Amino acid sequence: xxxxxxxxxxxxxxxxxxxxxxxxxxxxxxxxxxxxxxxxxxxxxxxxxxxxxxxxxxxxxxxxxxxxxxxxxxxxxxxxxxxxxxxxxxxxxxxxxxxxxxxxxxxxxxxxxxxxxxxxxxxxxxxxxxxxxxxxxxxxxxxxxxxxxxxxxxxxxxxxxxxxxxxxxxxxxxxxxxxxxxxxxxxxxxxxxxxxxxxxxxxxxxxxxxxxxxxxxxxxxxxxxxxxxxxxxxxxxxxxxx
Amino acid sequence: xxxxxxxxxxxxxxxxxxxxxxxxxxxxxxxxxxxxxxxxxxxxxxxxxxxxxxxxxxxxxxxxxxxxxxxxxxxxxxxxxxxxxxxxxxxxxxxxxxxxxxxxxxxxxxxxxxxxxxxxxxxxxxxxxxxxxxxxxxxxxxxxxxxxxxxxxxxxxxxxxxxxxxxxxxxxxxxxxxxxxxxxxxxxxxxxxxxxxxxxxxxxxxxxxxxxxxxxxxxxxxxxxxxxxxxxxxxxxxxxxx
DNA sequence: CGGCGCCTTGAAAAGAATCAAGTCTCGTGG
DNA sequence: CCACGAGACTTGATTCTTTTCAAGGCGCCG
Numbered sequence: 001x002x003x004x005x006x007x008x009x010x011x012x013x014x015x016x017x018x019x020x021x022x023x024x025x026x027x028x029x030x031x032x033x034x035x036x037x038x039x040x041x042x043x044x045x046x047x048x049x050x051x052x053x054x055x056x057x058x059x060x061x062x063x064x065x066x067x068x069x070x071x072x073x074x075x076x077x078x079x080x081x082x083x084x085x086x087x088x089x090x091x092x093x094x095x096x097x098x099x100x101x102x103x104x105x106x107x108x109x110x111x112x113x114x115x116x117x118x119x120x121x122x123x124x125x126x127x128x129x130x131x132x133x134x135x136x137x138x139x140x141x142x143x144x145x146x147x148x149x150x151x152x153x154x155x156x157x158x159x160x161x162x163x164x165x166x167x168x169x170x171x172x173x174x175x176x177x178x179x180x181x182x183x184x185x186x187x188x189x190x191x192x193x194x195x196x197x198x199x200x201x202x203x204x205x206x207x208x209x210x211x212x213x214x215x216x217x218x219x220x221x222x223x224x225x226x227x228x229x230x231x232x233x234x235x236x237x238x239x240x241x242x
Numbered sequence: 243x244x245x246x247x248x249x250x251x252x253x254x255x256x257x258x259x260x261x262x263x264x265x266x267x268x269x270x271x272x273x274x275x276x277x278x279x280x281x282x283x284x285x286x287x288x289x290x291x292x293x294x295x296x297x298x299x300x301x302x303x304x305x306x307x308x309x310x311x312x313x314x315x316x317x318x319x320x321x322x323x324x325x326x327x328x329x330x331x332x333x334x335x336x337x338x339x340x341x342x343x344x345x346x347x348x349x350x351x352x353x354x355x356x357x358x359x360x361x362x363x364x365x366x367x368x369x370x371x372x373x374x375x376x377x378x379x380x381x382x383x384x385x386x387x388x389x390x391x392x393x394x395x396x397x398x399x400x401x402x403x404x405x406x407x408x409x410x411x412x413x414x415x416x417x418x419x420x421x422x423x424x425x426x427x428x429x430x431x432x433x434x435x436x437x438x439x440x441x442x443x444x445x446x447x448x449x450x451x452x453x454x455x456x457x458x459x460x461x462x463x464x465x466x467x468x469x470x471x472x473x474x475x476x477x478x479x480x481x482x483x484x
Numbered sequence: 485c486g487g488c489g490c491c492t493t494g495a496a497a498a499g500a501a502t503c504a505a506g507t508c509t510c511g512t513g514g
Numbered sequence: 515c516c517a518c519g520a521g522a523c524t525t526g527a528t529t530c531t532t533t534t535c536a537a538g539g540c541g542c543c544g
Binding site for chain 1: 522524
Binding site: 072086095115119126129130133135136139143144188189232237 | 307309311313315329333337361367368371374375376377379382385388431433472474
């Protein structure tokens with residue numbers, strides 16, 4: 001039932017770093033099990049603590065914050081290989097919620113073991129810090145996109161980022177990837193209204209840049225999309241997997 | 243000339259955690275010196291690596307990203323106690339630049355010693371991760387503000403956050419704090435135009451909420467400001483100091 | 485004195501939000 | 515088997531927030 005860390009399908013991917021045998025065996029002990037989350041399930045709740053931490057093994061989700069007035073800001077998309085709950089792990093509580101958009105399979109860890117990880121496996125602790133720093137970079141880019149770009153560029157940015165990340169974990173077939181989010185999710189991610197997001201998507205489709213339908217994103221013109229998104233070409237470095 | 247970590251003026255503040263004697267002595271060794279940065283100096287540059295990491299001891303600065311089209315997004319404000327260069331430390335390069343707005347005094351550390359820190363001082367490594375996670379929380383809130391609030395709330399949010407943070411490190415006198423940033427900086431932080439930011443500030447002044455002039459921010463009505471900013475009252479936890 | 489950087493203010497233009505229907509699909513229950 | 519309703523996606527019309535354009539003021543320094 002549960003996947004052995006030795007045979008972790010993610011770690012084989014180019015996107016992730018290799019791990020020494022002793023590290024793998026530590027991860028094997030660190031991992032307490034697996035969890036299947038149904039679409040729509042809230043995996044972690046804003047303001048709550050959690051005894052468990054997760055790594056997304058399969059499926060996709062959404063990170064979001066709920067504001068005092070009820071508005072929602074989508075903070076990011078959870079894709080295979082993403083770590084969930086770092087904040088709950090090292091701080092008192094989560095600053096955002098995490099929800100499953102598709103069915104998701106999660107590796108589970110005990111928060112209480114996190115300190116053991118720091119004490120006995122500094123390399124893994126270092127990796128955790130890198131994951132946090134990577135997340136910070138990501139959020140900085142999102143902030144720049146939401147703050148500075150116009151609607152067309154914002155939507156392009158979100159789709160480009162999503163396409164790039166999903167391609168890195170080999171979820172694409174040709175130039176199309178699954179995209180299990182609603183337009184409302186996209187709108188909430190980029191700070192746009194649903195209506196305007198929809199019209200912007202229609203224009204991108206007319207211009208033969210991307211097509212978004214039936215939970216599938218097809219990129220017809222990757223170059224143009226990257227231009228519109230003002231994408232900074234990341235020097236495709238491998239990232240750690242917890 | 244250089245401040246002894248034993249007598250660090252910051253660590254005495256309520257905002258920061260205590261540190262054991264052995265930790266202090268490690269920090270003393272970890273710290274390689276101090277640096278005085280003049281206003282306008284670029285302390286770290288986006289896309290560059292750095293052999294040094296810093297903690298801000300005195301003064302204030304600005305983190306920002308420059309986009310492909312030349313626009314600028316201010317990512318955050320650097321205040322006393324803030325760590326600078328975590329990304330350069332654990333990743334190949336910085337994703338944003340850091341600039342001094344006032345004269346700044348910086349504690350300097352060697353990037354090459356960072357790994358020693360992880361190996362020999364797991365508690366300090368844990369603290370570093372918490373700092374990264376805190377930054378992530380911060381950016382998430384900024385993203386929500388920029389994405390969801392209207393101009394008035396955005397400006398209120400920025401001022402409220404600034405006032406709150408600066409008060410925590412005891413830089414206020416009465417209800418006024420120094421604010422060494424230009425309106426353009428504020429505008430770039432919240433994704434607004436300079437003109438609109440200016441008009442919004444004028445309205446907040448008319449409404450007797452805050453006054454911003456001559457590099458001083460005076461908060462006349464803190465309650466109303468927090469309301470407008472939709473501030474989530476943080477459970478004033480102490481944060482680690484590196 | 486002149487120029488430069490920053491703040492301020494008014495008017496016009498544009499971009500995005502809101503309002504208001506209407507379509508399509510899919511699952512449910514009569 | 516079909517009517518029904520919910521949820522997501524579309525589209526047009528209108529409103530309004532925010533940007534852009536333009537110009538003037540003020541303080542400071544060479």
